[in-house]
Amino acid sequence: MDVNTKFVISAEDEKFFGKMGSFGIPKFDKIMNGGVPRGFTILALTDPGAGAELFAKQFLSPCEEPENTVYISTNETSDEIMQVYDKYNWLNELQIISIGSEYNERVLGKELQASKYRLEGFNMSDIQRLSQTRFVDDETEDFLTEMANSIIERGPFFRCAIENLDFFFQRYEKSRVISMLRMMQAHTQMAKGILLLCVSTDSLDTSIEQEMSSIADMVLTFGVHMIGSEFETRMIVRKFRNAPENLSVMSYRVTPEEGITPETVQRIA
Amino acid sequence: MIELDQKIAEQLSEVGLNSSIQVRCGTSNSFTVTASVIHPLVNVFEMGGVYISASRGANEIIEGLESLGIPTGNIQFLDMVSSGILGGTNTEHNNISYIDSPIMLESALLRTMYQMRRTLSERSFVILDSVNALAIYNEERMLAEYLHTFVNTFRQREVLSVIINVPDQTPPGVLANLDLYCTDLIDRGQIVIN
Amino acid sequence: MNHMESAAGYVRDRCVTGIHGLDEILRGGIPYGSTVLAAGSCGCGKTTLGLEFLVRGAENGEACAHFTATEPSVKLLDNVRQYDFFDMQMVDKGLINVFDMDVLYSWLGLTKATFDLGDIHALIKAITDIVNTIGVTRLVIDSVTTLCYKIQSEQLIRDFLFTLGKKLSTLGCTTLLISEITSEKSGVNMWSSFGVEEAISDGIIVLGDVERMGHLLRFLQVVKMRGTSHSRAKYAVELTSIGVMLTPMLKWGSSS
Numbered sequence: 251m252d253v254n255t256k257f258v259i260s261a262e263d264e265k266f267f268g269k270m271g272s273f274g275i276p277k278f279d280k281i282m283n284g285g286v287p288r289g290f291t292i293l294a295l296t297d298p299g300a301g302a303e304l305f306a307k308q309f310l311s312p313c314e315e316p317e318n319t320v321y322i323s324t325n326e327t328s329d330e331i332m333q334v335y336d337k338y339n340w341l342n343e344l345q346i347i348s349i350g351s352e353y354n355e356r357v358l359g360k361e362l363q364a365s366k367y368r369l370e371g372f373n374m375s376d377i378q379r380l381s382q383t384r385f386v387d388d389e390t391e392d393f394l395t396e397m398a399n400s401i402i403e404r405g406p407f408f409r410c411a412i413e414n415l416d417f418f419f420q421r422y423e424k425s426r427v428i429s430m431l432r433m434m435q436a437h438t439q440m441a442k443g444i445l446l447l448c449v450s451t452d453s454l455d456t457s458i459e460q461e462m463s464s465i466a467d468m469v470l471t472f473g474v475h476m477i478g479s480e481f482e483t484r485m486i487v488r489k490f491r492n493a494p495e496n497l498s499v500m501s502y503r504v505t506p507e508e509g510i511t512p513e514t515v516q517r518i519a
Numbered sequence: 520m521i522e523l524d525q526k527i528a529e530q531l532s533e534v535g536l537n538s539s540i541q542v543r544c545g546t547s548n549s550f551t552v553t554a555s556v557i558h559p560l561v562n563v564f565e566m567g568g569v570y571i572s573a574s575r576g577a578n579e580i581i582e583g584l585e586s587l588g589i590p591t592g593n594i595q596f597l598d599m600v601s602s603g604i605l606g607g608t609n610t611e612h613n614n615i616s617y618i619d620s621p622i623m624l625e626s627a628l629l630r631t632m633y634q635m636r637r638t639l640s641e642r643s644f645v646i647l648d649s650v651n652a653l654a655i656y657n658e659e660r661m662l663a664e665y666l667h668t669f670v671n672t673f674r675q676r677e678v679l680s681v682i683i684n685v686p687d688q689t690p691p692g693v694l695a696n697l698d699l700y701c702t703d704l705i706d707r708g709q710i711v712i713n
Numbered sequence: 714m715n716h717m718e719s720a721a722g723y724v725r726d727r728c729v730t731g732i733h734g735l736d737e738i739l740r741g742g743i744p745y746g747s748t749v750l751a752a753g754s755c756g757c758g759k760t761t762l763g764l765e766f767l768v769r770g771a772e773n774g775e776a777c778a779h780f781t782a783t784e785p786s787v788k789l790l791d792n793v794r795q796y797d798f799f800d801m802q803m804v805d806k807g808l809i810n811v812f813d814m815d816v817l818y819s820w821l822g823l824t825k826a827t828f829d830l831g832d833i834h835a836l837i838k839a840i841t842d843i844v845n846t847i848g849v850t851r852l853v854i855d856s857v858t859t860l861c862y863k864i865q866s867e868q869l870i871r872d873f874l875f876t877l878g879k880k881l882s883t884l885g886c887t888t889l890l891i892s893e894i895t896s897e898k899s900g901v902n903m904w905s906s907f908g909v910e911e912a913i914s915d916g917i918i919v920l921g922d923v924e925r926m927g928h929l930l931r932f933l934q935v936v937k938m939r940g941t942s943h944s945r946a947k948y949a950v951e952l953t954s955i956g957v958m959l960t961p962m963l964k965w966g967s968s969s
Contacts (some may be wrong), residue, residue, distance in 0.1 A: 364822025368835045371842040380843075381810040384787050386819045622926050625949030628960050633953045656926075661965040668961070 259406045259442065267314065267407045271444050274311040274340075277512050282487070282496050286468065288407065288442040290491070291435040293466035295451050295459065296414075300472035301483055301502070301510060302448045306411040307334050308509045309446050316343035318408040322397055324417035325350045338509050347400055349393050349417065394422045398430040401437060401445065408443035415449040419458070428461055435465050467491040485512065521551050521587060527705055528559035534703050536642060539670040539680040541701040543708035546685055549574075550583060552707045553648060556681055558589050560644050566679070567593035568644035569631045573652035576601045577615040580648075595634040597627055600652075621656040624665045628672065635678065643678045650684035650693060659690045666693065670700045727941075728851065728887040731769025732762065734948060734959030735933075743916065744940035746882035748874075750857075750910055752892040753920030757931055758952050759891045760789075761796070762920065763853040765956045766889055768798055770851040771808035777851040778843060782814035782859040783891075797954040810847060814860065827865045833873045841880045849886050857890040858906045867909055874913040890914065915939040920950065923962070932962055 270285040279285040286292065296302035306321070313319045321344055323331060328346045335342035372380065397418070401410055418427045431447065438445040449462070451471070463469050469489035475482045482501050490496035500512040534540060544552040560566045572580055577596035584591050596615045601607030608617050616634075618626050631645050647653075647669065653662055666682065673680040682701065686694055686708045698704075727742030736742045743749055753759045760783075767777040781789050790811065793799045803809045818824070821839055823832050844852060854860065861870045874890075881888050892910055905911045916938040922929040931950040935943045948959040 361822055364820060367821055367839070371838060372846065374846055377810070377843050377846055378807070380816065380820065381807070381812055383816050384785065384813060386813075386815050620926075620928050622928060623930060625930065625960050625962060626951060629949065629951035629958045630953075632960075633951065633955065633958055636955060658965060661963050664963050664965060668963075672960075 263407060267442070271314070271409065272312045274308040275305075275508075275510055275512070278510075281498060281500065281512060282490070283493065286444055288444065289439045290467040291438050291445045291447065291465065292468040292470060293462055294446060294448045294470045294472060295454075296448060296472040297474050298450055298452065300474045301504065302472045303413050304334070304504065305472065305510055306413040306446055306448055307331065308338070308340070309411050310344055310409060311335075311338075311340035311509075312409070313341040313344050314409065315407065316341070317345070318405055319344040320347060320400060320404070320408070320410045321345070322347045322400065322410065322412045323350060324353075324412075324414060326413075327351050338506075340509075347397075349397065353393060353417075394418050394427060394430055398434055401434045404437070404441060404443055406441045406443070408438075408441060410443065411446040411448070413448045415447055416453045419449070419453055424458055428458070428465070431462065431465055435467075463489060521554065523558050523587070524552065524555040524707065527552070527555040527707075528563065530703070530705055531556065531559050531564075534679065536677040536679050537674045538702045539674055539682065539700065540703040540705060541697045542681055542683045542705045543686050544683065545708055546688075548707060549649070549683065549685065552705075553646070553683060554584060554587050554589060556705070557584060557594075557646070558587070560679075561589055561591075561593065564642065566642045566644050567595075567638055567640040568646065568679075569595045569597060569634050570646045570648065571597045571599065571627050571631060572648050573599040573621045573656075574649045576604070576607060578610055578612065581612055581615075593638075593640075595638065597630050597634075599623075599627065621653055624653070624657065624661070628665075628669060632672075632676075635676075644681060645673055645678055646681045646683065648683045650682060650697070651688045654688070654690055654693065659692050662690070663693050663696045666696060667700055674702075728770075730766055731772070732765055732957050732959075735957070738935055738944045738946075738948065738959070739938060740941050740943060743887055743938070745887055746885055747915035747938070747940065748878035748881065748888045748890060748913070749916035749918060749938070750890050750892050750905075750914040751918045751920065752894050752905075752911075754895060754922070755893065757920035757922065758933075758950055758957060759893075759920055760855055761952050762918075762933075762957055763855055763889050763891055764793055764796075765798060767809050767851050767853055768800075768803065768956075771803040774808070775850045776810070776847045777808060778810045778812065778847065778849045778853070780812045780814055780817070780840070780852070780854045782854070783856050783893075785815075786811045786813045795954065796956070798956045807847075810843075810849075812843070826863070828863050828869075829865065830869065830872075833864065833869060834876075837873065837877050837880065840877065841884065844881060844884050844886050849884075852881060852886050852888045853891065854888070855891040856893050857910065858893040861906070861910075871909045871913060874910060878913060878915070911937075923947070930962075933957075933959060 267288060270287055272279050272285045273282065294302045294305065310319050310321055321331060323346065326348065328348050331346050332342055397412065404410065415427065434445060466489065468491065471486045471488060473484050475484055484499065484501045486499045487497050502510050502512045504510055542552060542556060560568070570580065577598035581591045581596065591614065594614065597618055598615050599618045599621045602617045602619050616630065618630065635643055650666070670680060682697065684697065726745040728745050729742040730736055751759050751762055763779070767779055770777045790804065794801065804811060817839060821835050823835065828836070843849065864870045864873060878888070890910070892906060894906060911917055917936040919934045919936050921932055923932050932947045933950050934947045935945065947962040949962045951958045
C-alpha cells in the first residue's frame with residue numbers, strides 16, 4: 251500500500267475549495283471561525299448514543315464533490331444511511347461503503363456455514379466440492395486494509411467519515427489500526443482532504459486514545475449528561491491544531507430542520 | 520580384432536531360463552568372454568535383459584559391444600561405477616541408469632526387478648559384471664549372501680542369470696558359494712600362453 | 714499358512730495393499746479396518762507408500778481418500794505425476810479423493826491455533842462423514858503428526874486417534890496414518906511424536922535409513938500388525954516410477 255504522494259492540485263481547484271471546508275453545521279462553522287481547514291483529520295470520541303453517527307452524516311452533507319465523498323459505516327446498511335439523508339434533505343449522492351453488511355455476508359456467513367457443517371455433516375455435493383477445493387477461501391477478510399485503501403485512493407479535496415473505528419479495534423491488532431490511521435492522516439494532509447474518524451470512548455484504553463489524539467488535527471468529544479431529570483448532549487472541542495482559540499464546550503440539540511445544532515449561550519451580565 | 524568364442528554360444532543353447540551361469544574368465548579376456556555371452560543371447564535367442572556393471576562404466580561397455588555388432592537397445596544397463604566419477608553420468612544413451620555405489624547391492628537387485636517389470640519381456644537375462652569388482656567394496660560374507668539371494672531371486676522368476684568373475688581374484692568363500700549355487704559353468708578362466 | 718489362521722480356522726479379511734513385497738511381509742495384506750501407523754523420518758518414502766496404497770485400491774475400483782496436512786494438494790498432485798503408477802484420471806473420476814486439511818479446517822470454522830474437544834469431535838465427524846458418504850475403504854492421513862500439533866494435550870490426542878480409529882474400523886475403512894519421527898529417537902515410544910500413536914494403532918510400519926559406509930539406504934520394517942503374523946525383517950526400499958519395491962536387507966551390511 252503506497253500513500254499517494256503525487257498530487258496535482260490545480261489553482262482552479264484551490265480557488266474553488268478554498269482553505270477551509272464546512273462542518274455541515276453552519277453554526278458550528280461560525281464558532282470554529284470559518285470551518286475546518288483542508289487537510290485536517292478530525293477524531294470524534296463519543297459516548298454511545300451521543301449523536302456522533304448523525305454528526306458524521308451531517309459532516310458529509312456539503313458534498314462538494316459527490317464522487318470524492320465517502321461514508322464508511324461499520325454498523326449501518328446503505329438504506330439506513332440514505333434514510334437519514336432523506337429525512338434531513340441533505341445531498342445524498344455520496345458514496346457509501348457498508349463494511350458491516352459485507353462483514354455479515356462474508357465472515358458471519360462463513361461462521362454460520364461452519365456451524366451447519368459441524369452439526370449436520372457433509373452431503374455428497376459438499377464432499378465433491380471439498381475435494382476439488384485446493385485453496386482456503388480467504389478473499390480478503392482484511393477489512394482494515396480495505397478501509398484504509400478506500401481513503402488512500404481518494405484524490406485531492408476528498409471528504410470522508412468513518413463511523414466507527416470500534417469494529418476495527420475489536421478485530422485487529424490495535425497497533426495495526428493505529429498504523430493505518432497514521433497513513434490515512436498523512437494522505438489526508440497531502441491531498442487537502444477532510445477526514446472524520448468516530449470511535450466510542452468505552453472501547454478504548456487511555457494510551458490508544460492519547461495516541462489517536464496526537465495523530466488527529468482536531469479532537470471532538472460527544473457526551474450525554476444528566477441535568478436534573480433531563481439529558482443534555484454536549485460537544486467539546488478538545489484540540490484544534492494551530493487554533494487553540496477554537497477550544498470550546500457547547501451543548502447541542504437535534505432538530506428535524508437542521509440536524510445537529512449547537513446551542514450558544516449568551517451571558518447576560 | 521576381437522574374435523567371439525562360438526563354443527560359449529553352444530553351451531548357452533543348452534541352458535534353461537531358470538539357470539544361473541557362473542562365467543569364469545581371466546584378467547585379459549574378460550570383455551571377450553562377456554561379449555561372447557551377450558552376442559548369442561541378443562542376436563540368436565533374441566532376449567532382452569539387464570546388465571549390472573560394477574567393473575567399468577556402462578558407456579564403455581555399450582561402445583565395446585556395438586563395435587562388435589552386438590546391438591544394446593534391448594539391454595538396460597545399471598551402472599554402479601560412474602556415479603563415483605565426476606562427470607561420469609553425462610551420457611547420450613537413455614538405457615543407462617545409475618546406482619550411487621557398488622555397496623548398494625539391494626538397490627541393484629531392486630532396480631533390475633524394476634527394469635524387468637517395465638520392459639515385460641518374456642525371456643530375459645541379467646548379467647552381473649563382476650564379482651571381483653563388488654569384492655573391492657563389500658565384505659566377503661555380505662557378498663556371499665548377496666549372490667545367494669541374487670541367484671535364487673532370478674531363478675524363481677525364470678530369468679537367466681550370468682555372473683562374471685575372475686576366479687584368481689575372487690575370495691575363496693565367495694567362489695565356493697558360486698560353485699555351489701550356480702547351475703552351470705562357463706570356464707574361460709585360465710589363459711594358456713604359448 | 715500363518716499360525717494364527719490355522720489355529721482358529723478363521724481367515725481374517727485382508728486389505729491387499731498391492732505394494733510389491735508388502736503383502737508377502739504381511740502374509741496377505743493388512744487386516745481390514747486396521748489403523749496402521751507408517752512412521753518415518755523425512756525422505757523415507759512415507760507419502761509415496763501412502764499414495765501407492767490408495768492407487769492400488771483405486772485400480773480395484775475402491776473409493777479412496779487422502780487427507781493432506783503437510784503439503785498443499787496442488788503440490789502433492791504435481792509431485793506425484795512423475796510416478797507411472799499414478800493416473801490423474803483416478804482423481805478426476807473420484808476414485809481417489811484428495812482433501813486439503815487447511816480447507817477442511819476452514820469449512821468447519823477451525824481457525825484457532827489449537828483444537829479443543831469440540832473441534833476434535835467436529836473433525837472426526839467430518840472425516841467419518843466423508844468416509845461413510847463416499848464409501849471409502851482406504852484412507853491416508855498425511856501426516857497425523859501435523860494434525861496432532863494442533864491438539865492441546867496428549868490425552869486429547871489419544872482420544873482423537875482412538876475414536877477416529879474405532880469409527881473408521883466400524884465403517885470398514887483401512888487407514889494409513891503417516892507419522893513423522895526423528896531418526897534419533899530410540900527406546901520407549903520410538904515411533905510416536907506424541908507418545909501415544911503407536912499404542913493406539915493396530916499396526917506400525919517403520920520407514921527409515923540405514924547407513925552403510927557413508928551411504929544411506931532406505932528400509933522398511935513391520936514392527937507390529939494386530940490380527941496377523943508378519944515378517945519382522947528389515948527390507949531395502951526402492952522408490953521407483955512403478956511404485957515402492959522391497960527386498961530383504963542383507964544381514965551383514967548395515968551399521969544400525
